[in-house]
Amino acid sequence: MGRKRSIVVDTLGLLLLVMVTAASVSDNEAGKQLLTRVASDHPTITKAWVDTGYKTQAIEHGAALGIDVDVVPRNPQVKGFSVIARRWVVERSFGWIMMHRRLARDYETKPTHSESMIRLAMISNLAKRATGETPITWHNP
Template structure:
């Protein structure tokens, strides 16, 4: 029988080596606490992670993975456990520090950028978790993210699209200050002002608004803000993020972390991300 060819989204040996210790430690911890009694761990962690990245990259429903992967119930079960236990956040933080070190930066950033993106939702998202963004004319959810100056994810929060950028972004400086006390500077657009600036100042973070020149016509690259705009664009290569399909906002946030894990492992191993342009 011919050997099964890997899918383009599958983890290479080098990429798997970066994340395997965290997943193996998670499984060992569950075994140590007796959480798998009566339900032996029969699935390979690499196969599970490959299936999760496949869903994130291709945008297929959870019930539709190729037969080469473990059963979808097991894949989704691991995804839910890893989201609840903060495994994706832990992996994202570990890989971010490795990327920063590889780029000759300190592992912990001293400055960051904040922005938001509104996307449409699918039919399975509860109506109570959606809203209308009058500025973007989109009914759905809003993703507020914070990145470092390399565009690497520091924090993410998903809300209804009707929540203003300022209100959605208000809790993020508090989270960033707690997780990254070295940060003293933030850049944002004009939607983040007054309350967010005052909240950041109380935490010792100087928030500077980068404004677009009113005399400029057409597309223009804005200082600092282009970094986070590029990150949002790269995230959209993962078709599961083109629309919000997750019933829970926390699961939607996990999908963003998975996309960043995919991007950062490729960046560390210098592997390209196949797109339609490569066909």
């Protein structure tokens, strides 16, 4: 059974909210749930950038909650990988948590366990930054 990991980060890439759902849950439905939680947990947030998987329903739901949701589209003229404005912040955050071996695959059986492991990975990253510790990675000799 596949899972979909959805995270909300601030402009620095620091985790604000994480939600893990079954892969069968649409981006629109997950987006509405995330926006509801964001509005509840972080009432000062008034702007959100999302990828093109989020459609009109999520955007309208965000507007009803007082959050301006902007879809950040890909440039259709660019083939292959390209940095997408605002989207790279989330991708960088996913990259940081994927450096934790347990999160490289979907080992957890319950969504709440997976969410907890993502939070622990971000706490570990923040602790390493605060102490100046260099993380051991697969690409370091």
